[in-house]
Amino acid sequence: MQFDSINAFFNMGGYAFYVWLSYGVSTCLLVALFFSSKANNQKIIKKIAQRQKRENKLRQAAKLQNEQNKQNKQNKQNEKNTITSSEEKS
Amino acid sequence: MNPRRKKRLTIVTAIIIGLSLVTGLVLYALSQNIDLFYKPSEIYLGKEDTGIKPINGQRLRIGGLVVPGSVHRDEDSLKVNFKLADMKMPITFNESDPTVTVRYDGILPDLFREGQGIVANGVLVDGKFIEASEVLAKHDENYMPKELAEDAGEQHEKPSYSQEQLKKDN
Amino acid sequence: MWKWLHPYAKPEITYHFTGKILPWFSYLATILLSIGIVWALLFAPADYQQGDSFRIFYLHVPAASLSMGIYVGMATAALCSLVWQLKLADASAAAMAPVGATFTLIALITGAAWGKPMWGTWWIWDARLTSELILLFLYLGVIALHNAFEDKTLAGKAAAILTLVGVINIPIIKYSVEWWNTLHQGATVSKLGKPSMTMDMFWPFVFCFLGFALLVATIICIRFRTEILARNSMRPWVRELVEKVEG
Numbered sequence: 001m002q003f004d005s006i007n008a009f010f011n012m013g014g015y016a017f018y019v020w021l022s023y024g025v026s027t028c029l030l031v032a033l034f035f036s037s038k039a040n041n042q043k044i045i046k047k048i049a050q051r052q053k054r055e056n057k058l059r060q061a062a063k064l065q066n067e068q069n070k071q072n073k074q075n076k077q078n079e080k081n082t083i084t085s086s087e088e089k090s
Numbered sequence: 091m092n093p094r095r096k097k098r099l100t101i102v103t104a105i106i107i108g109l110s111l112v113t114g115l116v117l118y119a120l121s122q123n124i125d126l127f128y129k130p131s132e133i134y135l136g137k138e139d140t141g142i143k144p145i146n147g148q149r150l151r152i153g154g155l156v157v158p159g160s161v162h163r164d165e166d167s168l169k170v171n172f173k174l175a176d177m178k179m180p181i182t183f184n185e186s187d188p189t190v191t192v193r194y195d196g197i198l199p200d201l202f203r204e205g206q207g208i209v210a211n212g213v214l215v216d217g218k219f220i221e222a223s224e225v226l227a228k229h230d231e232n233y234m235p236k237e238l239a240e241d242a243g244e245q246h247e248k249p250s251y252s253q254e255q256l257k258k259d260n
Numbered sequence: 261m262w263k264w265l266h267p268y269a270k271p272e273i274t275y276h277f278t279g280k281i282l283p284w285f286s287y288l289a290t291i292l293l294s295i296g297i298v299w300a301l302l303f304a305p306a307d308y309q310q311g312d313s314f315r316i317f318y319l320h321v322p323a324a325s326l327s328m329g330i331y332v333g334m335a336t337a338a339l340c341s342l343v344w345q346l347k348l349a350d351a352s353a354a355a356m357a358p359v360g361a362t363f364t365l366i367a368l369i370t371g372a373a374w375g376k377p378m379w380g381t382w383w384i385w386d387a388r389l390t391s392e393l394i395l396l397f398l399y400l401g402v403i404a405l406h407n408a409f410e411d412k413t414l415a416g417k418a419a420a421i422l423t424l425v426g427v428i429n430i431p432i433i434k435y436s437v438e439w440w441n442t443l444h445q446g447a448t449v450s451k452l453g454k455p456s457m458t459m460d461m462f463w464p465f466v467f468c469f470l471g472f473a474l475l476v477a478t479i480i481c482i483r484f485r486t487e488i489l490a491r492n493s494m495r496p497w498v499r500e501l502v503e504k505v506e507g
Contacts, residue, residue, distance in 0.1 A: 001302055009302070013312035018377050022316045022370040023301075026323070030475065033362045037479050041486045048493045049506035099343045102424070110428045126386045126441045153441060199380030201309055209443055226380045231448040233314060233457040235305035246309040 127153035127209050129176045130190040133218065144214050152220055153177065153209040153228065157189055161204055166254050169195045174220075177207050194222040200248040201227035271488050272497045274348055282481045289474035296467030304464045316374040318465055321448070322472040324367035327395060328430055330360035330476060334402070335427045338420035350416035351491055353423065354406045355483035359476055361399035368392060379443055387436035388444035391429055398426040412491060 003009040012019040128137070128150055136143040144150050154174035161172040173189040183205075192210050202208060202225065212222035234244065300318035307314035334356040340349035371389070372382040383389065402419045409415035437446045448456045457465075492498050 002305060003302065012315070013306060015311060015313035015377055018313055018373045019315055022319055022373045023297075025369050025373075026319050026366045029362050029366055033359065034475075034479055034482075037358075037482045037486070041482055041489075044486050044489050044493075045502055045505055048489065048498065048502045051493070052499060052502060095343060102339070102342050105421075106424050106427070109425050113428045126384070126443060129441075153443075199378065200311075200313075201378050202380075224381070226384065226443055227378060228443050229309065229378065229445055231446040231456045233307045233310070233317070233448065233461055235458060235461065236308040237305075238458060239308035244308060248311075 127151035130154045130174050131176050131188045133190050133214070134188050146214055146217060148214050149212070150214060150220075151209055151211050152190060152192070153207065154190070155183065156202070156204050156206050156208055157183060158204040160189075164255075167195070168197060168251070168255055169193075170198065172204075174208070174210070190218050190220060192220045192222050192225070194225050196223075196225065197251065198225055198249045199227040201229050201246075202249055203246060271348060271492050271495070275485060275488050275501075278481050278485055282478065282485075285474050285478040285481060289471055289478050291471075292467050292474060293471030296464055296469075296471045299464035300468055304461055305458075307461075310378055313374060313377050316370050317448075318468045320367060320370040320374055321465065322469040323363045323370060324392065325469070326472055326476055327360055327364040327367050327392070328433060329473075330356050330363060330480075331395065331398070331423075331426070331430060334360060335423050335430075338423040341416055342420045342424070347413075347491065348488070350412070350420070351487035352480070352484050353402075353420065354416065355480050355487050357399055357402045357406065357419075358483065359479050361396060361403060363472075363476070364392065364396040364399055368396065384443050386442040386444055387440045388433065388442050391433040391436050394429055395426075395433060398422070398429060402426075 010016060010020075128144060130152065132138060133144060133152070152174060155177045157173040157175050161170065163170045171191060171193045173191050175183055175187045175189045192212070194210065194212075207228040207230070209226045209228055210220055210222040211224040211226070212220040215221055234242070239245065296318065300315055304315065304318070306312045334353050337349040337353040337356065340346050341353060368389075371392075375384075376382045401422050405419040405422055406415050409418065436442060437444055489498060
């Protein structure tokens with residue numbers, strides 16, 4: 001240990017301002033860089049997930065539409081069939 | 091490597107080499123300005139590579155070794171004057187070495203002491219005096235714990251100032 | 261070597277591989293940095309001339325040498341991306357630039373805070389300081405180019421060219437203190453043979469340097485993985501992965 005007391009440590013032999021400025025600024029910059037990198041990673045995953053959800057919704061909607069169209073066609077066919085059959089009857 | 095990639099590599103290499111050459115030439119042209127300072131002997135003999143001698147009244151930087159025993163500090167102001175000699179490695183000093191006297195009125199950096207390398211920024215007067223407006227300390231790449239330095243006979247004490255001297259400054 | 265390297269040119273494999281080594285980098289960085297910084301601040305002896313301001317050395321020198329090291333890495337990646345059109349090399353170059361810029365900034369700020377009490381000035385336009393400042397501008401230029409174009413391939417190409425042109429600055433920084441008269445002193449630790457300091461001053465430096473190097477590796481890894489995801493967002497493996505993470 002190079003320092004006799006906590007005060008001596010913080011005083012840094014009279015160079016407190018310069019030493020703590022260096023260590024403080026470096027720590028702040030590195031912490032900011034680290035966490036912004038982490039946050040970017042999460043952001044991109046969220047973004048991709050959101051787009052995927054939207055796509056899935058669109059796909060489902062398209063599927064639903066498709067099925068409905070099919071159903072409609074079927075119904076029309078059925079109607080036609082019933083009509084023709086009723087025509088036949090009469 | 092296929093021919094297309096080979097061609098691309100050649101082009102890229104050519105561009106880089108070309109640009110490096112250009113930058114190198116520009117730097118070479120600038121090299122007399124990129125040198126930070128004159129050595130004391132260069133004040134008398136001119137710059138080593140160009141032979142250009144500084145003229146009286148010219149603003150310049152001078153770098154050298156503070157000649158031991160040449161520092162005179164005014165007792166109740168910040169005025170100080172000292173001699174500078176060429177920096178040599180290892181640090182030695184001969185009586186016959188050309189010296190330049192620097193006059194300065196201001197607070198010296200903590201690393202300043204006799205036998206230390208410094209750089210002063212100022213105006214040349216009478217061919218061998220520098221009226222400095224700024225004195226910067228240059229230190230070498232060696233670091234040593236205090237105990238070891240004492241054993242080796244090396245000592246350093248940063249310049250101290252009395253309240254009186256500092257008051258005159260303001 | 262190409263055969264060995266080739267699988268890593270596949271984004272999916274690289275993504276999983278970097279995911280595996282990332283925790284190791286971060287653990288080691290934490291351990292080494294904690295030891296190094298505590299040692300540097302509390303136990304390393306003060307310099308006989310500089311006193312305790314010498315402790316800035318343990319931030320300044322690793323930051324400065326890493327700022328150059330990262331640039332060399334980025335330039336290698338840029339060369340690979342230009343010549344072989346490796347998309348991954350491009351992604352890694354984009355990941356390195358902000359980290360390099362941060363370390364250059366740290367080197368400049370700690371250098372100024374050290375220069376003020378020791379030299380007597382925060383800043384001087386000598387060759388070493390000026391060329392390090394140019395390095396910061398090069399990094400900022402590369403970052404700007406990466407973000408300047410919508411098309412990532414085009415942006416990568418422009419940034420790679422600037423990176424390669426800027427390589428010339430690296431030997432200038434390194435040898436500026438030998439080629440010209442500078443206020444900045446010569447190298448202490450990268451000299452061949454013995455460093456110009458005692459061992460009890462040198463060991464904390466080793467820990468700090470390796471710690472910072474691993475921190476660099478950690479952050480570059482994180483950013484690299486982000487870049488890979490962003491550039492492959494339409495691929496099935498990314499879709500699967502995102503679905504797994506986001507549920």
